[in-house]
Amino acid sequence: MNLWESLRMAVLAIRTSVLRSFLTALGIIIGVATVIIVVALGQGARAAVAQRVESLGTNLVIAFPSPGSGVQFTAGMARSLKGRVPDVTAAMPVFSGRGAAVVWHTQNTQASLQGVSPQWLSMRGAHLAAGSFITSQQLAGRSRVAVVGQTVLTNLGLSPATAVGRQIFVGGTAFTIEGVLQPLGAGVGGQSQDSIVLMPYTTSQDILHTAYPSELYFQVAQAKDAALVVGTLDMIFSHTYPRPNAVNVASQDQLLSTLSSVNRTLTLTLGSVAAVSLLVGGIGIMNIMLVSVVERTREIGLRKAIGARRRDVLRQFLIEAVLLSGGGGMIGVAFGALATHLGGLLLKTPMAVSPVSAAVGLSFALAVGVVFGMWPAAQASRLDPIMALRRD
Amino acid sequence: MTAPVVELRGVAKTYRMGSVTVSALRDVDLDVAAGDMVAITGPSGSGKSTLMNIVGCLDRPSQGSYVLAGRCVDGLADDALAETRNRSIGFVFQSFHLLSRLSALENVELPLVYRGMGVRRRRALACQALADVGLEDRMHHLPAQLSGGQQQRVAVARALAGRPSLLLADEPTGNLDSRAGRDVLALFQGLNDEGMTVVVVTHDPLVARHCRRILSVADGLIAGCAEVAAGERLLAAAAAPGGDRA
Ligand SMILES: Nc1ncnc2c1ncn2[C@@H]1O[C@H](COP(=O)(O)OP(=O)(O)OP(=O)(O)O)[C@@H](O)[C@H]1O
Numbered sequence: 001m002n003l004w005e006s007l008r009m010a011v012l013a014i015r016t017s018v019l020r021s022f023l024t025a026l027g028i029i030i031g032v033a034t035v036i037i038v039v040a041l042g043q044g045a046r047a048a049v050a051q052r053v054e055s056l057g058t059n060l061v062i063a064f065p066s067p068g069s070g071v072q073f074t075a076g077m078a079r080s081l082k083g084r085v086p087d088v089t090a091a092m093p094v095f096s097g098r099g100a101a102v103v104w105h106t107q108n109t110q111a112s113l114q115g116v117s118p119q120w121l122s123m124r125g126a127h128l129a130a131g132s133f134i135t136s137q138q139l140a141g142r143s144r145v146a147v148v149g150q151t152v153l154t155n156l157g158l159s160p161a162t163a164v165g166r167q168i169f170v171g172g173t174a175f176t177i178e179g180v181l182q183p184l185g186a187g188v189g190g191q192s193q194d195s196i197v198l199m200p201y202t203t204s205q206d207i208l209h210t211a212y213p214s215e216l217y218f219q220v221a222q223a224k225d226a227a228l229v230v231g232t233l234d235m236i237f238s239h240t241y242p243r244p245n246a247v248n249v250a251s252q253d254q255l256l257s258t259l260s261s262v263n264r265t266l267t268l269t270l271g272s273v274a275a276v277s278l279l280v281g282g283i284g285i286m287n288i289m290l291v292s293v294v295e296r297t298r299e300i301g302l303r304k305a306i307g308a309r310r311r312d313v314l315r316q317f318l319i320e321a322v323l324l325s326g327g328g329g330m331i332g333v334a335f336g337a338l339a340t341h342l343g344g345l346l347l348k349t350p351m352a353v354s355p356v357s358a359a360v361g362l363s364f365a366l367a368v369g370v371v372f373g374m375w376p377a378a379q380a381s382r383l384d385p386i387m388a389l390r391r392d
Numbered sequence: 393m394t395a396p397v398v399e400l401r402g403v404a405k406t407y408r409m410g411s412v413t414v415s416a417l418r419d420v421d422l423d424v425a426a427g428d429m430v431a432i433t434g435p436s437g438s439g440k441s442t443l444m445n446i447v448g449c450l451d452r453p454s455q456g457s458y459v460l461a462g463r464c465v466d467g468l469a470d471d472a473l474a475e476t477r478n479r480s481i482g483f484v485f486q487s488f489h490l491l492s493r494l495s496a497l498e499n500v501e502l503p504l505v506y507r508g509m510g511v512r513r514r515r516a517l518a519c520q521a522l523a524d525v526g527l528e529d530r531m532h533h534l535p536a537q538l539s540g541g542q543q544q545r546v547a548v549a550r551a552l553a554g555r556p557s558l559l560l561a562d563e564p565t566g567n568l569d570s571r572a573g574r575d576v577l578a579l580f581q582g583l584n585d586e587g588m589t590v591v592v593v594t595h596d597p598l599v600a601r602h603c604r605r606i607l608s609v610a611d612g613l614i615a616g617c618a619e620v621a622a623g624e625r626l627l628a629a630a631a632a633p634g635g636d637r638a
């Protein structure tokens with residue numbers, strides 16, 4: 001009996017009971033689909049994180065006090081550190097605070113407030129949609145001027161063209177809109193960055209009621225200098241604040257690698273869960289194949305009586321198992337791809353099925369079919385034809 | 393008559409079940425010449441099926457030797473026995489044993505599939521065999537769409553398709569009414585007239601009368617052998633409605 005004939009027999013056996021075959025393969029279908037979805041999610045998340053970290057700006061190093069360390073930065077530290085650390089081309093303090101109500105006419109919305117310096121625009125790599133950015137004069141003069149994000153604008157019912165020059169109330173204080181930012185997209189944590197109101201950090205100290213910046217941003221000329229700058233800053237901070245790890249200093253690369261290693265661990269964990277479900281699917285196939293061998297004892301006996309050798313019977317049942325698992329694997333890939341696509345639409349992030357995960361899932365499914373189909377097939381091939389024919 | 397197709401010498405079959413041993417066959421010598429048609433009769437439990445299974449290479453004797461068509465098959469491994477069954481023996485069972493998912497034609501082709509024959513040749517042989525049993529118009533029917541007699545004729549076609557040197561049937565009419573049974577027997581008789589060696593197990597004396605010789609088995613031994621008179625055989629054939637076909 002050649003391979004083609006065995007394949008035809010197996011297809012016939014599977015076709016005879018489509019529902020049962022589908023249920024048998026369900027474990028494999030779910031397992032493979034899960035592998036595909038988990039990997040696509042992981043890769044999508046990694047890409048999103050990378051994009052958000054890049055959206056911070058270019059070649060940035062960020063320093064912020066560790067929570068609970070009691071360390072307080074001052075605005076002047078940005079300038080003095082820029083003078084002490086070579087390769088730093090720009091530095092600024094950033095004051096961030098709680099959200100505040102923003103009101104225009106009868107419209108109001110919530111926005112997060114940030115006190116920044118004029119370098120903010122270039123350091124963050126952001127662009128204006130209208131108007132101009134905060135100037136050094138406004139910083140020195142504690143001017144009540146604001147640059148607002150797109151979401152704030154929309155919520156207030158303003159458009160970039162009409163917004164500049166209008167007076168809004170931020171936390172009860174009157175501000176003049178100086179400029180409007182182009183959309184920034186999601187931040188590192190996935191939060192929207194467009195629901196934002198920027199003002200000179202000198203002004204913000206009154207509004208936010210804090211004299212201490214939450215972060216210091218440093219820009220380096222070239223990405224390769226970032227690690228050295230991080231090291232130097234670490235050293236300076238450990239002299240200034242002699243407690244261990246009082247200040248966190250991280251470059252964008254480090255931020256990215258920390259975030260994506262968390263991501264990788266998660267993907268790996270979920271992936272192994274999926275692999276276990278593939279194994280369980282294999283056991284399901286073995287179970288049904290064993291039942292099938294018993295049910296078809298007379299068929300096997302007849303085949304052997306008219307000349308089927310052991311390997312003919314073995315091959316027939318093995319192919320049936322592999323067809324079940326391979327078919328299940330294929331349905332699983334299709335199902336996983338569909339779910340990934342729909343998920344991408346739903347989460348509004350582009351997610352792609354990696355061909356590698358499809359190939360790995362499918363080969364795993366086939367291997368599961370071979371491994372778990374082997375025993376029932378061997379069982380069938382060893383049946384004694386007389387005994388098998390006599391069975392009713 | 394020419395050289396024997398079946399040559400059993402001192403064949404015994406013992407089943408061991410715990411401490412009890414059952415002797416299904418004890419010291420059987422049997423010769424079946426090419427072109428012979430032998431009926432094996434005997435009471436239930438006398439060892440007829442056991443004997444047939446050994447002759448059909450489905451089972452091995454505990455003792456003694458078996459030469460099939462000039463070739464000793466003692467000590468052949470399972471797969472070698474399977475090949476011997478495939479090439480040299482056609483088996484007809486009491487309960488037909490057709491595969492329900494396959495058409496009549498595909499059922500008849502099955503032994504040739506295991507022989508590794510190409511699709512075109514085996515289809516031609518299977519069609520021929522189905523025509524020989526008068527079922528050329530039922531080739532694409534499933535077993536469930538055929539009458540019992542027709543199913544048994546498909547089974548006979550399956551046994552014939554590979555042109556075996558020996559046709560074996562264990563109670564081939566046991567599940568058929570007398571008319572369908574006579575049809576099948578007439579078919580056997582016609583095949584035998586064309587030179588096929590046939591061995592039939594039966595406990596129906598009317599069936600046995602179609603054969604040339606009747607062996608009676610009792611308690612694991614061959615107890616007697618009787619020739620059937622040619623005239624009686626002709627009568628048996630004439631009594632079968634399908635007999636004019638053969
Ligand atoms: N696998 C087995 N294990 C144990 N004993 C067996 C086995 N097969 C057959 N026997 C015994 O061997 C003896 C002969 O059995 P066999 O089937 O050959 O009888 P038979 O002549 O065909 O009977 P029947 O006419 O009822 O079919 C019986 O006593 C039976 O119990």
Ligand SMILES: [Mg+2]
Pocket residue numbers: 440441442
């Ligand atoms: Mg019997």
